[in-house]
Amino acid sequence: MTEIRDGRRIIKEPVTTEDIKDLKAGDVFYYSGEALTGRDAVHERVVVDGQDIPVDISDKILLHAGPIVKRVDDGWECFAMGPTTSMRMEDFEEEFIRKTGVKIIVGKGAMAEKTEKACREEGCICCVMPAGCAVVGAACTESVLEGYWTDLGMPEAAWHVRVKEIGPLIVTIDTSGRNFFKDRN
Amino acid sequence: MTDRIYSKKMTEIMAQFIKHTAIHLPDDVMSKLGELYEAEDNPRALQIYDVMLENLRLAEEMERPICQDTGFMQFLIKCGSEFPLLGDLEEVLKEALAEATEETPLRLNVVETFSEENTGTNMGPGAPTVWWEIMPGRDNCEIYVYPAGGGSSMPGASAVLTPSQGYEGAEAFVLERVLEKGPNACPPLLVGVGLGNSSETAALNAKRALLMSVDSVNEDEGAALMEKRLEKALNESGIGPQGLGGKNTVYGVNVVDTARHPACMGVAVATGCWVHRRGHICFDRDLNWKSDTHKDFNY
Numbered sequence: 270m271t272e273i274r275d276g277r278r279i280i281k282e283p284v285t286t287e288d289i290k291d292l293k294a295g296d297v298f299y300y301s302g303e304a305l306t307g308r309d310a311v312h313e314r315v316v317v318d319g320q321d322i323p324v325d326i327s328d329k330i331l332l333h334a335g336p337i338v339k340r341v342d343d344g345w346e347c348f349a350m351g352p353t354t355s356m357r358m359e360d361f362e363e364e365f366i367r368k369t370g371v372k373i374i375v376g377k378g379a380m381a382e383k384t385e386k387a388c389r390e391e392g393c394i395c396c397v398m399p400a401g402c403a404v405v406g407a408a409c410t411e412s413v414l415e416g417y418w419t420d421l422g423m424p425e426a427a428w429h430v431r432v433k434e435i436g437p438l439i440v441t442i443d444t445s446g447r448n449f450f451k452d453r454n
Numbered sequence: 455m456t457d458r459i460y461s462k463k464m465t466e467i468m469a470q471f472i473k474h475t476a477i478h479l480p481d482d483v484m485s486k487l488g489e490l491y492e493a494e495d496n497p498r499a500l501q502i503y504d505v506m507l508e509n510l511r512l513a514e515e516m517e518r519p520i521c522q523d524t525g526f527m528q529f530l531i532k533c534g535s536e537f538p539l540l541g542d543l544e545e546v547l548k549e550a551l552a553e554a555t556e557e558t559p560l561r562l563n564v565v566e567t568f569s570e571e572n573t574g575t576n577m578g579p580g581a582p583t584v585w586w587e588i589m590p591g592r593d594n595c596e597i598y599v600y601p602a603g604g605g606s607s608m609p610g611a612s613a614v615l616t617p618s619q620g621y622e623g624a625e626a627f628v629l630e631r632v633l634e635k636g637p638n639a640c641p642p643l644l645v646g647v648g649l650g651n652s653s654e655t656a657a658l659n660a661k662r663a664l665l666m667s668v669d670s671v672n673e674d675e676g677a678a679l680m681e682k683r684l685e686k687a688l689n690e691s692g693i694g695p696q697g698l699g700g701k702n703t704v705y706g707v708n709v710v711d712t713a714r715h716p717a718c719m720g721v722a723v724a725t726g727c728w729v730h731r732r733g734h735i736c737f738d739r740d741l742n743w744k745s746d747t748h749k750d751f752n753y
């Protein structure tokens with residue numbers, strides 16, 4: 270669902286094809302709803318080991334991020350969270366998108382041809398969020414719902430979080446496969 | 455003070471300093487960031503700078519790490535041979551890191567090579583990194599603190615060139631690497647260039663270059679010109695903050711060089727990201743301390 274408020278485009282869970290299909294590389298939006306973090310090891314479990322992703326993210330977002338979380342009484346608190354280099358996931362992302370049906374991926378920096386192809390064919394977009402801005406990220410994180418695959422260690426685990434107006438998210442690959450990092454000039 | 459009380463005090467100061475450097479950028483980086491912001495005219499770049507500045511404000515207000523990528527710590531120690539805690543320093547730094555990891559908290563960032571296990575303590579074989587320099591006859595101690603981020607370490611590379619490739623070849627090597635890998639390393643970057651005899655001496659020189667102030671200028675005229683040329687070329691690339699386009703791409707370029715064999719030239723590049731959390735603290739023999747990178751640090 271998309272809402273425009275004070276000139277701000279906010280996409281809310283559940284994310285639909287309608288929400289993202291008109292977004293173009295270079296556009297900016299914010300997101301509210303549930304998200305799952307996943308870096309190298311999460312991609313490997315899903316793509317190489319064939320394990321099921323612990324949360325259905327077909328209508329949520331995937332964050333290439335490894336937060337700092339702290340144990341509190343009966344759960345977790347997100348202390349700092351910002352994106353990590355997305356290019357590390359390039360080899361896995363195409364199949365990851367096909368398997369999970371995820372429609373919005375948020376990370377940092379460029380991704381390449383295989384991801385462009387999957388974005389075009391499956392209807393997915395990639396975005397960057399200003400990196401190194403972990404306190405802004407944590408301030409947008411309302412709660413940590415669960416930590417999955419914590420045996421992978423804090424950065425690599427799959428953290429299921431709820432975020433509010435996280436952003437600005439800048440579209441870098443749109444559903445036509447156009448890549449902002451390549452076509453900027 | 456007994457040795458034990460001494461080392462406890464130093465551990466305390468270092469733990470607080472490590473924490474402080476995760477939360478506050480060094481003074482020179484702060485002012486450079488302000489300059490780049492002022493000079494920028496690309497709206498998207500300005501929007502990114504706005505988020506960066508807001509993040510720095512929140513980090514300070516909420517006492518949280520600026521970036522989550524903390525925990526893999528590198529220390530460069532310049533220690534006088536007469537400094538009373540010379541023999542205890544590695545222990546002091548490890549304990550300080552353990553305290554800072556718990557208290558800040560820092561992310562658990564140390565993974566054993568081959569077993570791929572996260573040690574859960576930010577310590578492991580060879581981690582934290584400690585580089586030593588002994589200053590004969592002196593009784594003071596300087597410590598550089600540098601949390602090495604994954605993204606900011608990625609562009610790092612070194613090579614050994616032939617003399618005929620020379621300084622031009624070295625510049626081309628650095629440029630190619632930073633243009634290719636820099637956009638993902640969270641620019642604006644500080645670029646450290648090392649020249650020396652072999653790949654590893656050059657690499658360590660490049661790291662030393664990162665530990666110097668963002669606007670330091672090499673005393674040698676040729677080296678200073680190389681710094682200027684690289685800075686200009688990188689800024690003209692238009693990579694901009696976060697690689698999404700903008701007027702400037704680097705905080706600066708620092709060159710550190712050492713003498714070399716006439717038959718080869720080691721060259722290396724290392725990069726620091728916009729969250730360039732370098733800390734420098736100096737102790738005298740009584741543990742009076744002073745930091746020139748973080749004037750506001752208090753303990």
Ligand code: SF4
Binds near residue numbers: 352402603640727728
């Ligand atoms: S490159 Fe720097 S700012 Fe970017 S995520 Fe890594 S440590 Fe943080």
